[in-house]
Every structure is written in C-alpha cells, then in structure tokens.
Amino acid sequence: MLRHIILTCNLLLSLTQVVPAIVRINEDSVKFMDGTERKFDAIVFATGYKSSANNWLKDYKYALNEVGMPKNPFPAHFKGEKGLYCAGLSKRGLFGVARDAETIADDINKILSARN
Incomplete structure (x- = not known):
C-alpha cells in the first residue's frame, strides 16, 4: 500500500530555498559558487521527464548507464x-514514480535511522 503525503503549495514553497550555483557535491555536503558549504542528509535532483543526468553528472555510472537509464535491473x-x-x-x-519515491524515502530513512 502506498503512503501519500499531500503538501499544499504554500507549505511546499515555504520548504523551498533557492541557493547559488553548485560548484561541488561531496559525500554529505555541497559547496556553492558563493563559497558557502552546507551539509545535507539527502539531495534530490529533479531532472525532468527524460533523464539527461548521464550527460552532466560526473559520476553518473554509480546509478545510470550510458543512455541515462538505471544500471540495475x-x-x-x-x-x-x-x-x-x-x-x-x-x-x-x-x-512507478510514486513507488520509486516511496522506496527511496524508506531507504534513506533506514540509513539515517541507523546513524542515530
């Protein structure tokens, strides 16, 4: 059974923050063009309907094949x-998107819970 969380537009906007361009992504932090660096538990890239991450993500082979599809079956x-x-x-x-999002959220939750 899928669990659904419904966010109103106002709540979603209050949770959204525009940040400077990204210079580098490390294991748990991001360095921005303005020189600041922030730690994150998770980073979500919303790349659109068709993945092009294999064209711009330096280490895409950790998750994607050469045509931008998942490398794992x-x-x-x-x-x-x-x-x-x-x-x-x-x-x-x-x-499939909803199932993937729920599965990913559950996996991230397990990882973060294990850290505490």
Missing part, C-alpha cells in the same frame, strides 16, 4: 552506489 533499479538514487526511470508511469 528492476526492482533494484532505484538504488545506485554511493547514495545515488533514480526515481521514475522504471518505465512504469506515474505509479
């Missing part, structure tokens, strides 16, 4: 190496 397609995840690339429509 279904049902393990969502998880790459080094904490890199793929959602919505299983070619299972909106239901």
